[in-house]
Amino acid sequence: MRIYLRLPLASILALLNLFCYSNVESIAGVNKYLFASATFPTLFVAVGEAPFNNGFFNWLFDIIFPERCSGSWIDFSAEGFNNALKERVYGQPLIGLSNAVQQHWSNNQPAKALLLSMHGPPGTGKNYVSGILIRHLFIKDSKSKFYHLFSGTVHFPHKNQVQTYKDQIQAWVRGNVSICPKSVFVFDEVDKMPATLLDALKPFVDSYQHIDRVDYRRAIFIFLSNSGSDMISRYMLAQKKLGKDRSEVYSKLDDKLPLYLYDESNGAFCFSSTNNQSLP
Ligand SMILES: *[C@@H]1O[C@H](CO)[C@@H](O)[C@H](O)[C@H]1NC(C)=O
Numbered sequence: 001m002r003i004y005l006r007l008p009l010a011s012i013l014a015l016l017n018l019f020c021y022s023n024v025e026s027i028a029g030v031n032k033y034l035f036a037s038a039t040f041p042t043l044f045v046a047v048g049e050a051p052f053n054n055g056f057f058n059w060l061f062d063i064i065f066p067e068r069c070s071g072s073w074i075d076f077s078a079e080g081f082n083n084a085l086k087e088r089v090y091g092q093p094l095i096g097l098s099n100a101v102q103q104h105w106s107n108n109q110p111a112k113a114l115l116l117s118m119h120g121p122p123g124t125g126k127n128y129v130s131g132i133l134i135r136h137l138f139i140k141d142s143k144s145k146f147y148h149l150f151s152g153t154v155h156f157p158h159k160n161q162v163q164t165y166k167d168q169i170q171a172w173v174r175g176n177v178s179i180c181p182k183s184v185f186v187f188d189e190v191d192k193m194p195a196t197l198l199d200a201l202k203p204f205v206d207s208y209q210h211i212d213r214v215d216y217r218r219a220i221f222i223f224l225s226n227s228g229s230d231m232i233s234r235y236m237l238a239q240k241k242l243g244k245d246r247s248e249v250y251s252k253l254d255d256k257l258p259l260y261l262y263d264e265s266n267g268a269f270c271f272s273s274t275n276n277q278s279l280p
């Protein structure tokens with residue numbers, strides 16, 4: 001009985017899909033649903049009650065359409081990203097971010113890997129913004145196999161194992177970039193990582209064309225850190241008392257921040273000279 005009731009739904013979805021699938025950037029989950037329903041209406045009907053995030057359904061989809069390191073799976077729309085930021089993020093001037101990312105990925109041979117670094121006290125939206133960015137880079141969002149998250153407290157907790165961690169980071173970056181040059185590595189809680197750990201990234205973010213035939217220049221490295229928060233808060237407060245406009249204050253903060261972070265030598269953000277030049 002149920003199966004008969006569902007048939008019309010599947011055919012409507014199949015029709016809708018003809019219309020929607022050309023718009024690949026639209027929300028991945030929905031697309032997946034529509035696409036699969038068009039391709040396998042009968043199967044879909046058999047699955048019946050399957051909710052959108054059914055494990056079996058996802059598994060099947062992944063087998064039939066494995067994620068590949070190419071345009072239909074990795075795609076950045078600056079417009080979509082900017083709209084999402086406008087809708088969901090208040091008071092953070094992040095316009096430069098989408099330009100930086102778009103220019104980087106539309107270029108087949110950028111001069112070097114893109115480093116993005118977001119600082120600020122907890123709760124200011126660093127993770128939130130990087131989450132929005134990931135959603136707009138990968139159709140599979142944070143489930144993409146080309147997205148890699150490392151957290152200071154989870155992955156690198158012991159200060160005395162820096163060398164092991166460094167070797168690990170290098171092996172992971174090398175392995176993953178050889179599979180897909182457009183890989184994204186996010187380092188969260190950078191301020192809680194052992195100092196000098198991120199020096200391991202130095203060879204990958206310099207402007208070598210390739211190292212052992214692997215080209216790292218299309219990768220994106222994102223650093224999220226609480227370091228500098230004291231300075232940012234104090235500075236913003238002082239400027240607000242002086243009656244300065246927010247956007248005016250930001251442009252000056254950008255000049256001050258890199259040097260300040262360098263001084264604050266307790267965290268890992270010393271990252272030697274690389275960090276200094278590559279901040280967008
Ligand atoms: C890619 O990175 C992950 C960590 O996100 C790691 O576990 C995996 O081994 C890496 N793959 C290769 C081929 O190095």
Ligand SMILES: *[C@@H]1O[C@H](CO)[C@@H](O)[C@H](O)[C@H]1NC(C)=O
Pocket residue numbers: 262272273276277
């Ligand atoms: C960063 O660059 C500035 C000027 O470009 C330089 O004065 C400063 O020493 C550099 N800092 C580091 C850590 O290399």
